[in-house]
Amino acid sequence: MNENGLSRTGRRRPRRVADDAFFRTATGLVGGIVILITLAIAFELVRNSGLSIAKFGLRFWTGRVWDPVSGEFGALPFLWGTLYSSFLALAIAGPIAIGIAVYLSELAPGVLRRPLVFLTELLAAIPSIVYGLWGVFVLIPLVRGLEKGMPDALRKFPLFSGPPLGVGMLSAALILAVMVIPFSSAVAREVLHAVPSSQREAAYALGATRFEAIRAALFHGRTGIVGALLLGLGRALGETMAVTMVIGNNPQITPSLFAPQHTMAAVIANEFTEAADDLYLHALVEIGLVLFAVTLVINFLSRLLIWTMERSARTVPAPPAPVPLPSAEPA
Amino acid sequence: MTRNRRRRLVSGLFTGLCGAAVVLALIPLIFILFYLLKKGVGALDLSFFVRNPRPVGEHGGGFANAIVGTLILIGTAALFAVPVGVTAGLYTAEYRGTRFAAAIRFAADLLNGVPSIVVGIFAYSVAVLPVKRFSALAGGFALGVMMIPIVARTTEELLRLVPDALRDGALALGATRAKAALSVVLPAALPGILTGILVAIARIAGETAPLLFTAFGNRFFSTRLDQPIAALPIQVYTYAISPYEEWHRQAWAGAFLLVMIILVLSILARTATRRLERMHRA
Numbered sequence: 102m103n104e105n106g107l108s109r110t111g112r113r114r115p116r117r118v119a120d121d122a123f124f125r126t127a128t129g130l131v132g133g134i135v136i137l138i139t140l141a142i143a144f145e146l147v148r149n150s151g152l153s154i155a156k157f158g159l160r161f162w163t164g165r166v167w168d169p170v171s172g173e174f175g176a177l178p179f180l181w182g183t184l185y186s187s188f189l190a191l192a193i194a195g196p197i198a199i200g201i202a203v204y205l206s207e208l209a210p211g212v213l214r215r216p217l218v219f220l221t222e223l224l225a226a227i228p229s230i231v232y233g234l235w236g237v238f239v240l241i242p243l244v245r246g247l248e249k250g251m252p253d254a255l256r257k258f259p260l261f262s263g264p265p266l267g268v269g270m271l272s273a274a275l276i277l278a279v280m281v282i283p284f285s286s287a288v289a290r291e292v293l294h295a296v297p298s299s300q301r302e303a304a305y306a307l308g309a310t311r312f313e314a315i316r317a318a319l320f321h322g323r324t325g326i327v328g329a330l331l332l333g334l335g336r337a338l339g340e341t342m343a344v345t346m347v348i349g350n351n352p353q354i355t356p357s358l359f360a361p362q363h364t365m366a367a368v369i370a371n372e373f374t375e376a377a378d379d380l381y382l383h384a385l386v387e388i389g390l391v392l393f394a395v396t397l398v399i400n401f402l403s404r405l406l407i408w409t410m411e412r413s414a415r416t417v418p419a420p421p422a423p424v425p426l427p428s429a430e431p432a
Numbered sequence: 433m434t435r436n437r438r439r440r441l442v443s444g445l446f447t448g449l450c451g452a453a454v455v456l457a458l459i460p461l462i463f464i465l466f467y468l469l470k471k472g473v474g475a476l477d478l479s480f481f482v483r484n485p486r487p488v489g490e491h492g493g494g495f496a497n498a499i500v501g502t503l504i505l506i507g508t509a510a511l512f513a514v515p516v517g518v519t520a521g522l523y524t525a526e527y528r529g530t531r532f533a534a535a536i537r538f539a540a541d542l543l544n545g546v547p548s549i550v551v552g553i554f555a556y557s558v559a560v561l562p563v564k565r566f567s568a569l570a571g572g573f574a575l576g577v578m579m580i581p582i583v584a585r586t587t588e589e590l591l592r593l594v595p596d597a598l599r600d601g602a603l604a605l606g607a608t609r610a611k612a613a614l615s616v617v618l619p620a621a622l623p624g625i626l627t628g629i630l631v632a633i634a635r636i637a638g639e640t641a642p643l644l645f646t647a648f649g650n651r652f653f654s655t656r657l658d659q660p661i662a663a664l665p666i667q668v669y670t671y672a673i674s675p676y677e678e679w680h681r682q683a684w685a686g687a688f689l690l691v692m693i694i695l696v697l698s699i700l701a702r703t704a705t706r707r708l709e710r711m712h713r714a
Contacts, residue, residue: 123610128523132516132522132523135517135536136536149553220461228640228665230665230672234687238467283457311443312439339547341547342665369552393550397542397545
């Protein structure tokens with residue numbers, strides 16, 4: 102578009118070209134700040150975790166002892182807590198998010214659709230701190246009641262062992278699930294939207310029930326659906342405030358849903374301002390670095406999957422290849 | 433026949449489960465909104481808005497410092513993020529096919545996915561560590577970093593909505609590309625971009641994690657950019673985890689105010705977007 106014939110022949114060409122070049126460079130430079138910031142985040146995280154990386158190496162991620170006083174830092178309990186809570190949350194949120202996406206894009210009557218979409222979006226708009234507040238004063242007492250009511254026979258399982266505190270993994274996973282649902286369901290809805298309607302029509306034409314037709318559509322969009330779930334996982338891994346307020350902040354590795362545990366984001370939030378010496382600070386930043394790297398990879402993967410799916414959906418011709426009109430053919 | 437009945441049954445069950453999923457997700461929402469109304473509204477009074485926190489044990493006090501602090505933080509963030517975000521969006525929309533535009537878009541997407549606590553660490557090491565002091569400026573910077581990708585992507589999307597014919601017309605009349613972009617395309621998309629900024633503000637207004645070790649919070653009233661400053665979300669957090677009944681009450685009020693601000697911003701943005709859509713269709 103830059104090379105349009107008019108500007109080439111006009112007398113004012115040099116100025117025009119100079120103007121355009123200036124505009125392009127100036128906006129490009131400012132726009133480049135976005136790239137710069139992303140790189141700077143990576144750089145700063147690496148720079149400020151050097152001491153810890155040099156001293157502990159991989160041992161940092163296999164060690165179970167976190168003792169700032171004696172300078173011993175092992176981050177495995179935090180890694181465990183982050184992964185456990187996020188996957189639990191995804192296990193709860195995944196089916197619900199897909200169900201919502203299916204309902205809103207395939208089943209909901211027209212009048213209900215808009216308000217329901219608005220309400221699910223509202224779920225995403227509520228800040229983390231408000232979820233945390235609600236978690237502390239409403240969810241935790243509820244979960245404690247649930248834990249107290251658990252039959253003794255079940256308590257023998259490691260999954261349900263420990264005193265019924267309410268504060269712990271279960272509360273964290275539940276609150277994370279609620280926070281993840283709107284993100285995953287929004288993307289899953291987009292994915293279903295991108296599935297060509299010919300897929301469903303074909304299924305119905307073959308006598309499929311509603312479920313079978315939707316299953317066909319879901320299958321067609323499966324890469325995108327996985328992408329939607331991954332996006333939710335990325336959100337859950339980095340979530341800080343709500344989790345730290347309900348999980349109990351106790352670094353231990355246990356499968357128990359009732360036990361207070363800790364996460365990577367939570368330990369940073371709790372201890373960062375207390376980090377008295379450089380090694381302590383670098384250890385915390387290293388946790389941040391890994392959190393950054395992991396969410397980066399997961400978000401990248403999820404975008405790739407969604408993009409691949411939407412692209413392939415677009416290339417599936419909805420009607421069979423259009424018959425070219427004779428007049429359109431070059432003579 | 434029985435096989436078909438089973439298929440219909442499965443189908444009905446599936447439909448029901450999908451509806452149930454929606455209900456299941458709305459229960460916590462209603463639950464949260466209910467408690468915000470029940471506990472938040474009761475604690476909202478004039479002194480909440482005009483008083484600063486009182487020492488522990490003394491009755492009364494309010495969130496005036498935090499309300500002003502949040503406004504200052506949002507203002508600082510916007511001052512830095514809006515020019516950068518809008519320009520980045522302008523570039524990616526105007527030169528959409530280029531490799532550099534793709535790189536900016538990609539970086540914005542990555543930045544959007546960075547956990548907010550990590551943005552906090554970044555702002556700490558850039559704006560706190562060198563001067564060895566928590567400050568409103570550092571907090572505003574952290575929020576700005578979170579705001580940039582949102583503004584950039586909405587700007588790009590809205591610029592793309594502007595019909596190509598407008599730009600082509602300007603170019604055909606002899607305008608330079610810069611002139612066409614700045615005085616034809618950008619103004620056409622301006623109302624949309626303003627709503628995009630509202631959406632971005634709604635998203636960062638409640639962020640707590642990036643402020644914990646940048647703005648840090650402040651028990652006192654402060655408007656200075658080089659000093660620690662109070663913020664609504666931080667104050668809600670410290671009040672919520674405190675053992676005092678009176679503070680819990682105020683935490684609910686603070687949370688209610690926060691959600692109200694976000695709700696109003698979102699609804700404003702929404703109605704504006706809808707009006708824009710109608711305008712474009714006409």
